[in-house]
Amino acid sequence: MKKSLLVLFLGIVISQFSLVGSSFSGQDPNDPIGPDSVFLRSTGFLVPQPPGIGKIAIPVYFRNDSSFIALQVPLTWTGPATIDSFSFFGSRINYLFNKNVTIDNPNKKVLVTANVGAQQTIPEGRGMLVKFYFSTTDTGTLTIDTVANSLLPQEHLLFTKGGSITYTPQFLKGEFRLGSEQDPNDPTLPDSVSFYPNNAYYPLPSGPAKFYAHIRIANDDSVGALILPLIWSGPVAYDSVTFRESIFPTLQYRTVNPDLGASKVLIGAIPVSEPPIPPNQGLFASLCFTLTSNTGLVVVDSTFFVPINHLIFTTTEPEGFKPQFVVGDFPVLQYWPGDVNFDGKVDVLDIVYFINYLYIDGPPPPHLITADVNGPDRIIDILDVVYIISYLYQYGATPLPGDPW
Numbered sequence: 194m195k196k197s198l199l200v201l202f203l204g205i206v207i208s209q210f211s212l213v214g215s216s217f218s219g220q221d222p223n224d225p226i227g228p229d230s231v232f233l234r235s236t237g238f239l240v241p242q243p244p245g246i247g248k249i250a251i252p253v254y255f256r257n258d259s260s261f262i263a264l265q266v267p268l269t270w271t272g273p274a275t276i277d278s279f280s281f282f283g284s285r286i287n288y289l290f291n292k293n294v295t296i297d298n299p300n301k302k303v304l305v306t307a308n309v310g311a312q313q314t315i316p317e318g319r320g321m322l323v324k325f326y327f328s329t330t331d332t333g334t335l336t337i338d339t340v341a342n343s344l345l346p347q348e349h350l351l352f353t354k355g356g357s358i359t360y361t362p363q364f365l366k367g368e369f370r371l372g373s374e375q376d377p378n379d380p381t382l383p384d385s386v387s388f389y390p391n392n393a394y395y396p397l398p399s400g401p402a403k404f405y406a407h408i409r410i411a412n413d414d415s416v417g418a419l420i421l422p423l424i425w426s427g428p429v430a431y432d433s434v435t436f437r438e439s440i441f442p443t444l445q446y447r448t449v450n451p452d453l454g455a456s457k458v459l460i461g462a463i464p465v466s467e468p469p470i471p472p473n474q475g476l477f478a479s480l481c482f483t484l485t486s487n488t489g490l491v492v493v494d495s496t497f498f499v500p501i502n503h504l505i506f507t508t509t510e511p512e513g514f515k516p517q518f519v520v521g522d523f524p525v526l527q528y529w530p531g532d533v534n535f536d537g538k539v540d541v542l543d544i545v546y547f548i549n550y551l552y553i554d555g556p557p558p559p560h561l562i563t564a565d566v567n568g569p570d571r572i573i574d575i576l577d578v579v580y581i582i583s584y585l586y587q588y589g590a591t592p593l594p595g596d597p598w
Contacts, residue, residue: 229362257362260315268302268303268304270338321524404483408480418461435481448460564595568593
């Protein structure tokens with residue numbers, strides 16, 4: 194009877210879904226095509242109850258439909274959190290030398306500035322500006338907003354175009370629910386859903402570029418069903434979902450329901466004739482995409498489905514709870530197959546680097562996929578070294594793209 198209820202519950206969830214969107218207004222008065230903006234994506238996080246300390250990562254995004262040369266983004270926050278650090282990895286302005294973040298935890302303020310100087314302008318586009326890493330001290334709501342009505346020039350939200358033309362872009366604040374929700378019958382470490390790898394790789398000169406967003410789950414108690422409603426954005430086209438190498442290979446009732454028009458997919462799994470899903474952690478499923486550009490940021494997030502507005506694990510009772518969810522951010526990184534030291538070219542230095550790594554305890558390649566050149570076998574060994582030597586000095590075949598899995 195309980196399993197029948199779980200099957201019915203999962204069927205209802207998968208049969209209906211809808212998307213909730215956001216829109217912006219306001220714009221550069223000299224470029225009224227669409228709204229330039231700085232924004233955050235509101236979501237929720239699972240954090241420990243006091244006195245435990247939680248760790249969360251929150252990206253800030255920006256959009257501009259024409260190039261500009263500088264930005265100034267002053268932010269303030271309220272809620273039980275402090276900023277530990279920040280990162281520009283995956284940022285649209287990561288290439289700039291002149292960028293800075295000033296953190297003022299006592300006053301809960303942070304200032305992000307950037308100027309192109311002699312470098313190329315910040316091109317039109319949309320993506321991440323910076324990612325902040327917070328420590329949380331309690332549950333509640335963390336709100337991140339821009340500084341309003343300040344008399345200080347450094348606390349004005351500004352984009353700057355050529356000719357020292359400045360304007361204030363639209364701003365959408367972020368509200369982040371900090372909850373301690375967890376399996377009520379197993380109140381230990383939070384069960385979770387997260388993603389890997391760190392990047393989406395695009396082999397030069399022209400692809401092809403397959404990308405797998407691997408979904409990692411962790412559950413430290415038996416689970417009666419897994420329901421994952423996901424939405425993606427960025428320079429990708431959806432291909433499929435695969436359960437290849439899943440930690441639950443014997444589950445028979447696994448379902449995938451994509452909505453390509455809304456860039457969403459609902460993934461569900463439930464043991465019907467099998468025992469409940471046992472405690473485990475590792476790869477659950479993988480989203481398969483084709484990259485449509487060699488730059489940009491791919492994002493996979495949870496989304497809204499009727500009648501469930503977030504992902505859910507059910508216990509065997511069944512009683513649902515929300516696992517911790519870590520958004521998947523995948524900067525698209527272009528590379529030359531065989532560029533083992535990742536300096537933008539394939540030459541003898543890559544051979545030396547490769548041999549040092551394999552035989553002299555040298556550092557690993559910055560991105561292992563660049564070293565898998567003799568076919569997509571996911572094995573990095575002397576055969577790959579020989580392949581590069583043959584290419585450089587014996588008119589051998591061009592190094593092949595590595596296995597994107």
